[in-house]
Amino acid sequence: MPRILGVDIPGNKKLPFALRYIYGIGPTRADQVVAESGLDADMRAHELSEEQLNSLASIVADKQFIVEGDLRREVAGNIKRLQAIRSNRGIRHQRGLPVRGQRTSTNARTRKGGPKTVGVVRKK
Structure with a gap:
C-alpha cells in the first residue's frame, strides 16, 4: 500500500481515485495533480515507484493545497x-x-x- 503525505492510499485503485483518499483532495484536484505529474491516469497506485510517489507529494506541496x-x-x-x-x-x-x-x-x-x-x- 503506497503512502503519500502520511496517508496509505489503496494500491488496487487508479491514480485519480486513490489520491481522493487524502483528506482535502477531491475529484478535480486529483485530476489536476495526475495531469501535472505527467503520469498515466489509468495507472494503478501500486505500480508507482518511490520517485513517482515523491513527485506526486511535491506537486501537492507546491500547489499549496491544505490537506x-x-x-x-x-x-x-x-x-x-x-x-x-x-x-x-x-x-x-x-x-x-x-x-x-x-x-x-x-x-x-x-x-x-x-x-x-x-x-x-x-x-x-
Missing part, C-alpha cells in the same frame, strides 16, 4: 469560532442538529442519531 491535519485543524477551528460567538450555525453544531436549514421534524437521522421511541410507560 490532512492542517485542513482538519482549520475546519475544527472554524466550528469552534462559530460556537464561541454563539451564532446559529455554532449552536446547531453543538446540539448535533442539521446546520444548513434542513427539516428536522422528520428525517435528519444522520445528524440526530438513531430513532428515539417516545411513548407511554405502562404499569405492570
Whole structure:
C-alpha cells in the first residue's frame, strides 16, 4: 500500500481515485495533480515507484493545497469560532442538529442519531 503525505492510499485503485483518499483532495484536484505529474491516469497506485510517489507529494506541496491535519485543524477551528460567538450555525453544531436549514421534524437521522421511541410507560 503506497503512502503519500502520511496517508496509505489503496494500491488496487487508479491514480485519480486513490489520491481522493487524502483528506482535502477531491475529484478535480486529483485530476489536476495526475495531469501535472505527467503520469498515466489509468495507472494503478501500486505500480508507482518511490520517485513517482515523491513527485506526486511535491506537486501537492507546491500547489499549496491544505490537506490532512492542517485542513482538519482549520475546519475544527472554524466550528469552534462559530460556537464561541454563539451564532446559529455554532449552536446547531453543538446540539448535533442539521446546520444548513434542513427539516428536522422528520428525517435528519444522520445528524440526530438513531430513532428515539417516545411513548407511554405502562404499569405492570
